[in-house]
Amino acid sequence: MPRIPPLQVVPAVGVPRLESRRRLLLALTRIWPWAFLGLLLIFFSATGVGFFTLRNSQNILVAITPVLLMGLGQTLVIISAGIDLSVGWVMGLSSVASAIVIRDVTAAGAMGPFPAILLGALAGLAVAVFIGFANGAIVAKLHVPAFIVTLGTSFVARGAAYLLCGGNVVGGQPPAVRAFGNDALMYLVRGAGGGLYFFKKPDVTGLQLRMMDRILPWPVIVTVVAVAIFIFVLRKMQFGRHVYAIGGNREAAIRAGIPVDRHTILLYTLSAATAGLAGVLNTARFSGGSAIAGDPLLLPSIAAVIIGGVSLFGGKGTVLGTVVGALIIAVLQTGLVMLAVQPFWQFVVVGIVVILAVLMDQMRDLVLGRAESA
Amino acid sequence: MMAGAPPREPMLSLRELTKRFGGLTAVDRVSVDIYPGEVVGLVGDNGAGKSTLIKMVSGVYQPTSGDIRFLGKPVQISGPALARDLGIETIYQDLALADNLDAAANIFLGREVKRRFLGGFVTTLNEAHMHAETEKALSTLDIHIPSLKAEILTLSGGQRQAIAITRAHYWDAKLMIMDEPTNNLGVVEQRKVLDLIRRLRDRGIPVILISHTMHDVFAVSDRIVVLHRGRKVAEKRTAETDQEDVVRYMIGLLDDTSPDGVGGQASLPAG
Numbered sequence: 001m002p003r004i005p006p007l008q009v010v011p012a013v014g015v016p017r018l019e020s021r022r023r024l025l026l027a028l029t030r031i032w033p034w035a036f037l038g039l040l041l042i043f044f045s046a047t048g049v050g051f052f053t054l055r056n057s058q059n060i061l062v063a064i065t066p067v068l069l070m071g072l073g074q075t076l077v078i079i080s081a082g083i084d085l086s087v088g089w090v091m092g093l094s095s096v097a098s099a100i101v102i103r104d105v106t107a108a109g110a111m112g113p114f115p116a117i118l119l120g121a122l123a124g125l126a127v128a129v130f131i132g133f134a135n136g137a138i139v140a141k142l143h144v145p146a147f148i149v150t151l152g153t154s155f156v157a158r159g160a161a162y163l164l165c166g167g168n169v170v171g172g173q174p175p176a177v178r179a180f181g182n183d184a185l186m187y188l189v190r191g192a193g194g195g196l197y198f199f200k201k202p203d204v205t206g207l208q209l210r211m212m213d214r215i216l217p218w219p220v221i222v223t224v225v226a227v228a229i230f231i232f233v234l235r236k237m238q239f240g241r242h243v244y245a246i247g248g249n250r251e252a253a254i255r256a257g258i259p260v261d262r263h264t265i266l267l268y269t270l271s272a273a274t275a276g277l278a279g280v281l282n283t284a285r286f287s288g289g290s291a292i293a294g295d296p297l298l299l300p301s302i303a304a305v306i307i308g309g310v311s312l313f314g315g316k317g318t319v320l321g322t323v324v325g326a327l328i329i330a331v332l333q334t335g336l337v338m339l340a341v342q343p344f345w346q347f348v349v350v351g352i353v354v355i356l357a358v359l360m361d362q363m364r365d366l367v368l369g370r371a372e373s374a
Numbered sequence: 375m376m377a378g379a380p381p382r383e384p385m386l387s388l389r390e391l392t393k394r395f396g397g398l399t400a401v402d403r404v405s406v407d408i409y410p411g412e413v414v415g416l417v418g419d420n421g422a423g424k425s426t427l428i429k430m431v432s433g434v435y436q437p438t439s440g441d442i443r444f445l446g447k448p449v450q451i452s453g454p455a456l457a458r459d460l461g462i463e464t465i466y467q468d469l470a471l472a473d474n475l476d477a478a479a480n481i482f483l484g485r486e487v488k489r490r491f492l493g494g495f496v497t498t499l500n501e502a503h504m505h506a507e508t509e510k511a512l513s514t515l516d517i518h519i520p521s522l523k524a525e526i527l528t529l530s531g532g533q534r535q536a537i538a539i540t541r542a543h544y545w546d547a548k549l550m551i552m553d554e555p556t557n558n559l560g561v562v563e564q565r566k567v568l569d570l571i572r573r574l575r576d577r578g579i580p581v582i583l584i585s586h587t588m589h590d591v592f593a594v595s596d597r598i599v600v601l602h603r604g605r606k607v608a609e610k611r612t613a614e615t616d617q618e619d620v621v622r623y624m625i626g627l628l629d630d631t632s633p634d635g636v637g638g639q640a641s642l643p644a645g
Contacts, residue, residue: 236498238486241475245483248474255470256484257455315474368528 022367029364033307033324036353040328044335051338054188054213058220062285064330065223066091066294069278070301071308071322072230073271078305079234080267081247081314082146086135087275087301089157090128091294094279096161098124099170099289106174113176117284124280125273131157132272136265150268161291170289181284184214185221219281226274231319243267247314300329303350307357316361328353383446385410385580386431386462386549391440393426400426402604403440408549411578413571415585415595415612419624422601424584428551431582432464433457445548461548465538465555473527473534477519478508480526481541511544512536515573532563539570543579550574551582556590568594588617602626 045052070087077084102120105111111119131153138149187197189204190211204212234240242263245253254260275294282293308325310317332346384407393401401423408414418424429435431442433451442449444460451457457464471480482504488497505522512519517536519529526534535555542550552571556564571581571594585591591598592612600608600623608623608630622628 238488238497238499241479241486241499242484244474245472245479248472249470252470252472252483255454258484315472368525 025367026364029360029367030309032360033309033321033328033357037324037328037331040331040335044331044338047339049338049340051335054215056334056338058184058214058217060327060330060334061220062217063333064326065219066278066282067297067301067304067329068323068326069223069226069274069281070294070297071304071326072226072319073267073274074301074305075308075310075317075319075322076230076234076243077146077267077271078302078310078312079247079314079317080243080264081250082139082264082267083302083312084132084135084150084268084271085147085298086131086150086154086157087271088295088298089154089161089291090131090272090275091279091282091297092291093131093157093161093164094124094128094276095282095293096165096170096279096289096291097127098280099173099283100164102174102177102283103170103172107172113174116174117177117180120283121280124283125276127160128272128276128279129269132269132275133265135272136268139268140261140264146268158291158295165289165291167291169286170283171287173283173287177284178287180218181281181287182214182217184217186215188213188215219285222277222281226277227319227323234319239263239266244315247316249315300350301326303354304329306354309357309361311361312358325357382409384408384443385445387441387443388427388431389441389443391427391430391442392438393423393430393435394438399604401430401437401601404601404604404606406599406606406609408580408582410580411575412596413575413581413583413594415583415591415598416601417585417588417591417598417620417624418601421603422624423604424601425553426604427601428464428553428582428584431457432462432551458545461546462551463542463545463547463549464551464553465535465542466553470538470541471526471534474525476521476523476525477512477529477537478504478522480537481508481511481544483541485545507544508540511540515540515543515570517570530563531559532566535559535563535567536570539567539574543574543577547579549580549582551584553584554586555583556585556587564590588620591620592617600624602629605631607631 041052050056070091074084074087098120101123102116105116105119106113110116135146135150135153138144139146183201185199187202189195189197189202189208191208194208202212234243242253242258245256245258246260246263250260278297279294283289286293304325305317305322306312306325307328308317308321308323310321329346329350332349333343336346336349337343386406386408388404388406390403390405391401392399392403404423404427406414416424416428426435430437431451433454433456436452442451444462449460451460451462454464472483475483478501487500487503487507489500490497508522515536517533517540519533519537521528526537529537539550539552555567555571559567568590571583574581575594575596583591583595595612598608598610598612598615598620599606600610600620602624603626607626608620608628610620619628623630
């Protein structure tokens with residue numbers, strides 16, 4: 001008798017012994033990014049170079065915001081079996097566009113700093129969304145492979161960004177911009193007269209200022225909110241379910257009446273929007289618009305998505321996985337720097353981890369297999 | 375003459391259905407009636423016109439001439455979506471399921487049940503309801519799968535086929551067309567799928583079964599329609615024919631529509 005699992009499956013009894021080992025392997029393929037992150041944290045903390053501190057934790061969070069934001073949209077796009085290579089330069093374009101609008105509006109004295117920042121942020125998001133919409137429309141309606149389309153628009157965004165800024169950093173930002181990019185929800189001041197301050201930056205100077213910890217800077221909070229929204233959309237909403245369906249079997253999704261084209265356009269638009277948000281936050285953090293801000297972060301953001309367990313073939317992955325992937329990259333970065341290891345080692349390690357992630361994914365498929373008859 | 379059963383209205387009635395592609399006549403004046411609660415095997419060699427005929431019923435192709443009546447009314451099935459709305463479900467192997475989703479997600483794919491919050495501003499998937507309904511739907515057809523929450527990638531080919539059939543049944547399919555449903559299945563699984571087809575028939579749902587496997591067709595069908603070069607050359611009650619005979623019709627050695635009963639290119643189609 002061939003080992004064909006019958007439709008009537010009797011649970012528990014008669015389950016082959018292999019089952020428990022398979023389960024273990026499956027669990028491993030699922031939790032290894034968490035375990036790896038945990039090991040990294042323990043390792044770097046144990047080295048005693050001041051890794052395990054409040055300040056460093058905040059530094060890590062600030063450092064990963066752009067990578068994570070780009071990774072958010074990318075997560076959805078890759079789950080749908082697409083790819084978005086344009087987000088790096090879209091982030092730069094958004095940074096430049098928002099900075100120019102803020103600078104010009106402020107210089108013209110047309111409005112106060114806060115409306116100007118809002119207008120600048122909207123401008124940055126708008127150019128990003130425009131490119132994302134074009135990406136989605138070309139992929140969905142003209143059936144050009146996403147890899148090609150987004151590679152093309154990546155160059156378009158790059159050109160547009162440099163044309164706008166003339167190759168320079170866009171300055172002339174009002175102080176409120178820097179405040180938005182660097183102020184925090186809470187401040188911890190140590191020493192005499194210290195304490196925990198909410199919202200308002202305490203008026204301290206000298207050593208106390210240097211010792212002051214910023215807890216949850218605004219860009220981090222914005223990113224956390226975005227992460228929460230994306231988790232909710234992907235796990236709880238119909239759109240999220242459809243994203244998995246499109247990535248799992250596009251033909252089936254079409255047959256089931258899912259508006260695949262419309263969803264595809266929305267996916268690339270969302271991806272560009274998160275990159276645009278990263279660009280706006282970049283302008284705020286450095287108080288200036290930079291065209292080159294995003295490009296070096298493109299591959300790390302894709303690496304974060306893949307380390308987090310999203311399959312490049314589509315249909316698999318979670319937003320939380322991407323968060324873990326981004327954290328792994330950021331922890332490696334800061335940890336190695338603190339250990340005074342040549343910082344370039346981070347690339348070597350990240351590269352190996354990416355390959356490891358894909359191997360884990362393949363192992364999972366192997367273990368799961370198609371039960372029979374494939 | 376072949377309807378056999380008591381004089382009932384056919385559920386699906388094809389009259390003189392013809393499809394031409396340029397100079398090629400893929401389906402030539404084929405008339406078939408499908409009655410509630412019967413399984414009709416549609417057989418023929420490659421290129422005999424089986425898929426073209428079926429695609430006209432499932433809305434993929436438009437007939438060049440001829441009429442389709444469904445539930446007593448003339449219908450123009452202008453697209454697959456319309457066919458589904460009418461209650462005609464075509465089940466293709468593996469094409470219509472998302473392997474990375476669980477059984478419930480597949481059964482409700484594209485028709486998810488939602489919960490509304492904040493006056494409809496936020497809607498979420500009602501997983502509990504969909505899982506409960508899926509459990510009911512599967513047990514109605516006496517289908518058992520190991521886990522409702524496992525991605526169906528982990529299920530066997532037969533179990534996935536069963537889920538596709540359950541989906542069609544749950545969404546009130548009145549007529550099911552199955553294209554090679556037992557292809558690539560193990561022996562036990564084949565039997566399970568054939569059982570499922572019988573169960574659908576017992577619930578009054580007619581099934582048109584397209585298969586190369588003569589054994590399957592003879593195992594479940596009530597009638598067999600044989601196509602050869604686009605024409606219907608025979609329509610037999612399964613009980614009154616045998617595999618050898620049907621094969622003779624398939625390869626053109628026999629032809630009920632030719633005056634002498636012998637197939638061949640020279641024979642004229644009867645009116």
